[in-house]
Amino acid sequence: MxxxxxxxxxxxxxxxxxxxxxxxxxxxxxxxxxxxxxxxxxxxxxxxxxxxxxxxxxxxxxxxxxxxxxxxxxxxxxxxxxxxxxxxxxxxxxxxxxxxxxxxxxxxxxxxxxxxxxxxxxxxxxxxxxxxxxxxxxxxxxxxxxxxxxxxxxxxxxxxxxxxxxxxxxxxxxxxxxxxxxxxxxxxxxxxxxxxxxxxxxxxxxxxxxxxxxxxxxxxxxxxxxxxxxxxxxxxxxxxxxxxxxxxxxxxxxxxxxxxxxxxxxxxxxxxxxxxxxxxxxxxxxxxxxxxxxxxxxxxxxxxxxRHAHIRKATLDDLAELMQLLEGYIKTGNLVMRTREEIVNYIDSYCIYEIDKAVYGCGALFEITSQESDKVSKYGEIGAIAVNPSYKSRGVGQGIMEYLIRLAKKRGLTRLFLLTTRASDWFYSFGFVNACPGDLPGQRRESYNRHRNSRVMMLNLCE
Ligand SMILES: CC(C)(COP(=O)(O)OP(=O)(O)OC[C@H]1O[C@@H](n2cnc3c(N)ncnc32)[C@H](O)[C@@H]1OP(=O)(O)O)[C@@H](O)C(=O)NCCC(=O)NCCS
CATH class of the missing domain: 3.40.1160.10 (Acetylglutamate kinase-like)
Structure with missing residues (x-):
């Protein structure tokens, strides 16, 4: 063609x-x-x-x-x-x-x-x-x-x-x-x-x-x-x-x-x-x-x-600090609600930005395999990106995002997506572009919360 x-x-x-x-x-x-x-x-x-x-x-x-x-x-x-x-x-x-x-x-x-x-x-x-x-x-x-x-x-x-x-x-x-x-x-x-x-x-x-x-x-x-x-x-x-x-x-x-x-x-x-x-x-x-x-x-x-030198996979020992960090932003509506059980079940998907044993920030990469009309695609959803308010604007968030993007590439994922209410401008700087709920992989499309009306953003990793 x-x-x-x-x-x-x-x-x-x-x-x-x-x-x-x-x-x-x-x-x-x-x-x-x-x-x-x-x-x-x-x-x-x-x-x-x-x-x-x-x-x-x-x-x-x-x-x-x-x-x-x-x-x-x-x-x-x-x-x-x-x-x-x-x-x-x-x-x-x-x-x-x-x-x-x-x-x-x-x-x-x-x-x-x-x-x-x-x-x-x-x-x-x-x-x-x-x-x-x-x-x-x-x-x-x-x-x-x-x-x-x-x-x-x-x-x-x-x-x-x-x-x-x-x-x-x-x-x-x-x-x-x-x-x-x-x-x-x-x-x-x-x-x-x-x-x-x-x-x-x-x-x-x-x-x-x-x-x-x-x-x-x-x-x-x-x-x-x-x-x-x-x-x-x-x-x-x-x-x-x-x-x-x-x-x-x-x-x-x-x-x-x-x-x-x-x-x-x-x-x-x-x-x-x-x-x-x-x-x-x-x-x-x-x-x-x-x-x-x-x-x-x-x-x-x-x-x-x-900054990646300070980032590691989260473990259950981090649970209390992780929840405390996320809860602050869940209350303000920046982040979607996640229960303790959900975090425990997916703890391997989370990473922690830590310096001298203090948690500066966190993030998560959830892998999703989608099959539509015989085509299998490996997606990654970025979520739970949060930086301790005392350490904002020091490149911690950037470090976490770069780490997760690298990880996604290493795992052979083809596309990253995320849902955000207040940080779309920030995600543009990593190459994410606007998309719509219809672009989400099957199961995420179905669970998309229309009431929350988050913006959908995508990053193609194959370019
Ligand atoms: C968004 C967030 C992760 C950025 O982390 P950070 O460590 O402060 O960011 P960095 O140091 O890497 O980058 C700082 C830059 O991003 C900008 N920025 C921060 N939050 C922003 C937002 N919501 N929208 C647009 N730009 C933003 C800052 O103004 C700063 O710009 P400058 O370097 O020109 O001064 C952090 O502010 C945060 O935890 N926000 C609340 C939770 C949230 O909204 N998470 C995203 C959910 S999808």
Whole structure:
């Protein structure tokens, strides 16, 4: 039938069109998912002279236009090196950290200003308001292992309330790595550590390190089991377990720069923080930033917080906490009534999101085999998704949904469906689409409660 309708010579074009439709849909889904999210972009200053730098800045402007909020932290190492060299000042690097003598500070401040102004003028060319300011309280790094770091500082506090106001007014704050102490003395800060401090202080969902390298390289390293590799010589996906193992196996041979990326990624994706992903990408590749955000392919190394590590199958020992969690939402009408007996009978279908023995959330996947006109289909119903009100909006619900979708795929289910009264917008972000009661498998169609009138949503797992 398909062949009759579309002769073979038309197929390549058809497939290409199909692929571009899928890509366009994927982009729309990502735009919806990331609208109003806050991203931190740390951009190395040695990219500034590169032919693709204007294109990177234009992509940042596009992201802003798509509703993504951003803070930019410029790296200033190349400009500092240049300024110090022309002033004839030598500074020492200890484990990748610069010792900053007082005489170097004016040149370092000037370098930070120059880089920041360049970024802001690129944004201005695209009608975007970048704004530079000092929103970091800093203190001296002091003496470490006998080395006096002099005017090298560390972040004491990020004045996030001011930054938030600027973001609300549509500005892109550019935070250069110079901090002031309580009496106004300036300190030279690490831009990576500044980016990390901003992620810890604010509700950031993604942190990007944009530099010359495509990602964390693996050539010559011992590779942790399960880490995903890209043929071009860098890791593509790592979870915190892989990162810890990578550091343990290779500490002496990993460069200080990459070690800093890895350690920051571990810190900011820990369960106490909200960053879900850290991306290390090259600014010398056309479109690397938007590719990383708007496609599932990506082009660099992504380190993701492993929320699945906290999810396990429920047991009868969890019954009391599980019921308590569900009851709260049953009372408010968010969840359908489930008796103790029903939960006990299906306890193997439930999962628990647990950290330090506390239940943060739960969910369930019920398998349903349906036979209609000789066709057997394996469906899964998602239900009982609930997050403890004290832990909402920290990615717990997302972790549970991703876990259940993965589980359904592993079990060879072809379609997932769910009934919801108040959370349909949330389920769109996982690819669910609206359906109607008539689309439900036989027995669920019959038991559909028309009085409750829940929305039906479906996710096709075979696409
Ligand atoms: C819906 C629920 C499971 C989300 O869990 P969560 O851990 O808070 O969600 P995540 O952290 O993964 O995602 C948070 C995002 O989802 C959004 N969100 C939360 N509940 C939502 C809802 N009902 N509709 C639309 N968006 C919702 C939040 O605004 C937040 O957006 P942001 O990241 O842009 O700030 C949770 O709010 C809950 O337990 N709700 C009550 C029970 C319920 O309705 N379950 C679904 C029954 S079918």
């Amino acid at each position: 398909f062949r009759e309708k579309f002769p073979p010579e038309h197929l390549p074009r058809l497939y290409a069109e199909q692929a571009s439709v899928i890509t366009i849909r994927e982009v729309f889904d990502y735009i919806r998912r990331f609208k109003n999210h806050l991203f931190v972009l740390k951009i190395e200053d040695d990219l500034i002279g590169h032919a693709l730098f204007p294109s990177l800045m234009k992509d940042i402007i596009r992201l802003h236009d798509a509703g993504i909020r951003m803070i930019i932290i410029p790296g200033t190492r190349a400009a500092i090196e240049r300024n110090l060299k022309s002033a004839g000042i030598f500074t020492e690097l200890v484990n990748g950290v610069r010792v900053t003598p007082g005489e170097a500070m004016p040149h370092i401040k000037l370098a930070a200003m120059e880089v920041t102004e360049t970024l802001i003028s690129h944004m201005a060319a695209g009608n975007l308001n970048g704004i530079m300011g000092n929103w970091i309280k800093a203190r001296s790094l002091g003496v470490c292992d006998g080395v006096d770091f002099q005017y090298t500082g560390e972040v004491e506090k990020i004045r996030s309330e001011i930054i938030l106001k600027l973001l609300d007014q549509d500005f892109i704050p550019v935070i250069h790595p110079i901090g002031l102490n309580s009496v106004g003395d300036a300190y030279n800060l690490s831009s990576n550590m500044t980016a990390s401090a901003v992620c810890m202080a604010m509700d950031v969902s993604k942190l990007f390190f944009i530099g010359a390298n495509k990602g964390i390289g693996y050539t010559g390293l011992s590779i942790p089991k399960g880490a995903q590799l890209h043929a071009d010589g860098f890791f593509s996906n790592l979870d915190p377990g892989h990162v810890q193992e990578l550091i343990r196996l290779n500490r002496p041979v990993i460069s200080p720069q990459e070690m800093e990326y890895l350690e920051i990624a571990l810190a900011v994706t820990s369960p106490n923080n909200r960053v879900k992903r850290v991306h290390i990408i090259s600014g010398r590749e056309e479109g690397s930033l938007i590719k990383e955000i708007f496609s599932s392919i990506g082009g660099g190394t992504m380190i993701y917080s492993n």
